[in-house]
Amino acid sequence: MNDTKKxxxxxxxxxxxxxxxxxxxxxxxxxQADARLAEAVAAGLLMEFELTAxxxxxxxPEDEIKTWDAQLQEARKIAGVLPAGDTPLIDxxxxxxxxxxxxxxxxIIQKAAIYKAxxxxxxxxxxx
Numbered sequence: 001m002n003d004t005k006k007x008x009x010x011x012x013x014x015x016x017x018x019x020x021x022x023x024x025x026x027x028x029x030x031x032q033a034d035a036r037l038a039e040a041v042a043a044g045l046l047m048e049f050e051l052t053a054x055x056x057x058x059x060x061p062e063d064e065i066k067t068w069d070a071q072l073q074e075a076r077k078i079a080g081v082l083p084a085g086d087t088p089l090i091d092x093x094x095x096x097x098x099x100x101x102x103x104x105x106x107x108i109i110q111k112a113a114i115y116k117a118x119x120x121x122x123x124x125x126x127x128x
Contacts, residue, residue, distance in 0.1 A: 045126045052122040056115060072112045078105035 003019065004011050014022065057065055067089060074087035078101060087101075090108075094101050 045128075049122050049126040052125075053119060056118050056122075068112070068115075071108050075105035075108035075112075078102060079109060081109075 003014055070089050073082065074090045076082040077085050077087055078090065090101060090104060093099070094104055097104075
């Protein structure tokens with residue numbers, strides 16, 4: 001069976017086999033377009049996440065950021081959340097700043113909670 005179709009403004013006769021090929025080509029084109037759109041959305045969400053994370057970390061040197069987990073573990077030891085143990089990083093910080101060790105530990109724990117909430121929300125937005 002032949003059908004008449006307009007292709008680029010010109011009427012052409014196409015048979016069932018050609019129609020199937022045309023349908024398949026259109027389906028593949030739509031899948032590729034959908035995939036490109038999904039990639040663009042994912043890239044945009046990733047960029048947004050990275051910008052949010054950068055804002056959260058703004059003002060902190062990378063080497064200090066690398067110590068955040070260690071600071072939190074030591075702060076938890078000082079606060080009694082973890083078993084007591086050595087706290088060389090916090091000891092070194094307070095030896096220079098003169099801060100109270102327990103107060104610094106409390107600040108570190110509070111800031112870690114704020115950071116986790118903020119970065120968690122950013123992760124949630126990215127994963128939508």
